[in-house]
Amino acid sequence: MSFLEKLNNQILIADGAMGTLLYSYGTDCCFEELNISQPGQIQNIHKAYIDAGADVIQTNTYAANYLKLQRYGLEDSVKEINSAAVRNAKKAAQNNAYVLGTVGGNRGVKPDSVSIEELKRSFREQLYCLLLEGVDGLLLETFYDLEELETILTIARKETKLPIIAQVSLQEPGILQNQTPVNEALTRLEGLGADVIGLNCRLGPHHMLLALEQIELPKHAFLSAYPNASLPAYTDGKFHYEGDADYFRQSAQSFRTQGVRLLGGCCGTTPEHIRAFSEELKNSVPVTEKVVKLKPKKIVVEPSAVKREFAPLQEIVKERPSVIVELDPPRKLDTSKFFEGAKALKEAGIDSITLADNSLATVRISNESLGYLVKQELAMRPLIHIACRDRNIIGLQSHLMGLHTLGLNDVLAITGDPARVGDFPGASSVYDVSSFELIQMIKQLNEGLSFSGKDLGQKTDFSIAAAFNPNVRSLEKAVKRLEKKIHFGADYFISQPVFSEEKLIEIYENTKHLDAPIYIGLMPLLNSKNAEFLHNEVPGIKIADSIRERMAVLNDNPIQAAREGIAITKSLIDAALDLFNGIYLITPFLRYELTAELAIYARQRAEELRGNIIYAENTI
CATH class of the missing domain: 3.20.20.330 (Homocysteine-binding-like domain)
Structure with missing residues (x-):
C-alpha cells in the first residue's frame, strides 16, 4: 500500500x-x-x-x-x-x-x-x-x-x-x-x-x-x-x-x-x-471533522504611548540646513568632560548630539544611558548608534524596546567594527544580522510587530539613519548600497568623514537622485600623526594627499596644526553647504571646543548662504 x-x-x-x-x-x-x-x-x-x-x-x-x-x-x-x-x-x-x-x-x-x-x-x-x-x-x-x-x-x-x-x-x-x-x-x-x-x-x-x-x-x-x-x-x-x-x-x-x-x-x-x-x-482512528477553536485575531496596534519630543531629523534637514555632532561616550566612568562638551554643543545650537556604540570595538559607557541623561538634563536630542556586533537578535530587540520606552526615537543602524580591532580581540562579534536587516527590523517595530512577528501592542516611532561610506574605490557601488538601505527602510544617511571638496562634488553628483537626505561627515584633524592614523588604519576613512601634506608641514607646532585642521574643516563646510543641507561633525578625543566652533561657523555660513534662515531652538 x-x-x-x-x-x-x-x-x-x-x-x-x-x-x-x-x-x-x-x-x-x-x-x-x-x-x-x-x-x-x-x-x-x-x-x-x-x-x-x-x-x-x-x-x-x-x-x-x-x-x-x-x-x-x-x-x-x-x-x-x-x-x-x-x-x-x-x-x-x-x-x-x-x-x-x-x-x-x-x-x-x-x-x-x-x-x-x-x-x-x-x-x-x-x-x-x-x-x-x-x-x-x-x-x-x-x-x-x-x-x-x-x-x-x-x-x-x-x-x-x-x-x-x-x-x-x-x-x-x-x-x-x-x-x-x-x-x-x-x-x-x-x-x-x-x-x-x-x-x-x-x-x-x-x-x-x-x-x-x-x-x-x-x-x-x-x-x-x-x-x-x-x-x-x-x-x-x-x-x-x-x-x-x-x-x-x-x-x-x-x-x-x-x-x-x-x-x-x-x-x-x-x-x-x-x-x-x-x-x-496504535489502532486509533483518524478524525475526519474538527472544530477550529481559535481564529487568528486581527492585530490592531495602538500608536506609541511615548510622545516624540523632536521632529524627525530627516524632516528637519529637508527643510533647512542642520548640524549634528558626534561626541563619543567616555572610556572611563568620569562623565564630567562629556557633559561639559554636550552643554557647549547645545549652546552652539546643534540639532542633535550623536552617541557611538563602542566605536572601533572599544568599551565605553552605554550610549543608551548617556543619551537618556542628555535628553533629561540638557533637553537635547540624542541620536543613538546601534551596532550589530555586540547583540544577538534577542538583545537588539530588547535594546530597541528600551530606547522606545525612554523616548529615544532617533537611531543610526550600523554593522559595527569587528571585535578583533578593539580592547578585547578575543571577544565574539555576534552579527546575527547586517545593518540592512537591522533597518528592516526597526521598521517592523514601527509597525508594532516584533522581529518574530509578534504583536507588541504599540508602534514604535523610530527615525532611522543609515551609514554611508563614500571613501571607497567604487562610489557607484556605495550608492547602490544606499538604494538598498532605502528599500529596507532607511530615512536618511550619515556619512563617514570627507576630506576633500572634490569628493563632496562626486558624492553630490552620484546621490542627487536619492530622496533620502545625507548628513556629510566632517572631522577636524589635530595634527599630522592624527591624519596619518586615520588615513592608514581606520576603516572607512581616506584623507586627500594635499591635506595630509598641509598637516605634515606643521608637525612640530601642535597648536598651529589644530588651527589648520579647523581651517580645513571650515573650507569643507563652505563647500558642503553649497550641495547638502546636513553637516555631521565628529569630535576627536572629546575636543568638543573644536566641533562647537565649527557648529557655530556652519550655522552662520548657512544663514549667509541660505538667506538668514532662522534655526529652531534645540529645546523640548
Whole structure:
C-alpha cells in the first residue's frame, strides 16, 4: 500500500531527531557527513526509530545542501552525501518503513540572508540527488520563511509525483514570522501541491497543539506535526532537552483530535518519545471533522504611548540646513568632560548630539544611558548608534524596546567594527544580522510587530539613519548600497568623514537622485600623526594627499596644526553647504571646543548662504 493510501485510513508514526542523538553521543560536527564516514551509526539510529514503532523515517540530509555544506568545506560533496544518506535509510528500513528524503530550510529568522536564486540552485541539486536514489517521498521541514518554502515546493511539485510533506516552523503559535496566519499558510501550501502540510520544530507539544487548534482540516491534503521534546537547556557548554516520553504519551490523543495523520518528533526527541506516540495511537482512528477553536485575531496596534519630543531629523534637514555632532561616550566612568562638551554643543545650537556604540570595538559607557541623561538634563536630542556586533537578535530587540520606552526615537543602524580591532580581540562579534536587516527590523517595530512577528501592542516611532561610506574605490557601488538601505527602510544617511571638496562634488553628483537626505561627515584633524592614523588604519576613512601634506608641514607646532585642521574643516563646510543641507561633525578625543566652533561657523555660513534662515531652538 502506498504512503498516501495508508494516511487516508490510519495515523502514521514518523521518527524523531537525528542530530539530537548524534550530539548526545559526542558527535559535534557536520552530521550529514557522517552518512559517508559513519554509515553504521546512522543506520543504527534509523533502526532504533523503526523498532520503536516508526512507520516513516527521514534521511539524514536536513543540511545536506550546497549552502550549508560549504560551512564545512563540503559543498562539492552534495551528491555523495545525499546518495549515501538514502542508502543508509533504505538499508535500515528493509521495506518495513517509508523513507522520506529530507530538505531543511535555509533562511531561518533572517528572510533576506539568502537570495531566492541561490535557494533555487541549491535545492535543485539536492532534490535530484534524493530522487535519483529512489526515496518514497520528500519532507520539506523547518521553514520559518514562507516564501522559501513556497518556492522550493513549486519546484519539487513540477519535478516529481512522489508525496511531498511541507512543514513550517513557528516562533509564535498562531502566525509565521511574516505575520501570515498559520491556517492561511498551510492552505497556500496545499494549493501548491503539498500532499501533507503541518508544523515542526521550535514548539513543544503544548504550543504546537495551540497552533493546531487554529488550523482547519485540509480539503485534500493531510496534517502532520513534529513537536520538539521541550525547550532546550544549556549546561556545562552543552545543549540538552528535559521533555520525557510520558509527556509525549499524554499529548498523543490530543494530536489525533486535532486531525494529525503523520506524527513524529523534532529536536530533543528520541526513540522513547516515538515509542510513546506509537503505543498510544496504535489502532486509533483518524478524525475526519474538527472544530477550529481559535481564529487568528486581527492585530490592531495602538500608536506609541511615548510622545516624540523632536521632529524627525530627516524632516528637519529637508527643510533647512542642520548640524549634528558626534561626541563619543567616555572610556572611563568620569562623565564630567562629556557633559561639559554636550552643554557647549547645545549652546552652539546643534540639532542633535550623536552617541557611538563602542566605536572601533572599544568599551565605553552605554550610549543608551548617556543619551537618556542628555535628553533629561540638557533637553537635547540624542541620536543613538546601534551596532550589530555586540547583540544577538534577542538583545537588539530588547535594546530597541528600551530606547522606545525612554523616548529615544532617533537611531543610526550600523554593522559595527569587528571585535578583533578593539580592547578585547578575543571577544565574539555576534552579527546575527547586517545593518540592512537591522533597518528592516526597526521598521517592523514601527509597525508594532516584533522581529518574530509578534504583536507588541504599540508602534514604535523610530527615525532611522543609515551609514554611508563614500571613501571607497567604487562610489557607484556605495550608492547602490544606499538604494538598498532605502528599500529596507532607511530615512536618511550619515556619512563617514570627507576630506576633500572634490569628493563632496562626486558624492553630490552620484546621490542627487536619492530622496533620502545625507548628513556629510566632517572631522577636524589635530595634527599630522592624527591624519596619518586615520588615513592608514581606520576603516572607512581616506584623507586627500594635499591635506595630509598641509598637516605634515606643521608637525612640530601642535597648536598651529589644530588651527589648520579647523581651517580645513571650515573650507569643507563652505563647500558642503553649497550641495547638502546636513553637516555631521565628529569630535576627536572629546575636543568638543573644536566641533562647537565649527557648529557655530556652519550655522552662520548657512544663514549667509541660505538667506538668514532662522534655526529652531534645540529645546523640548
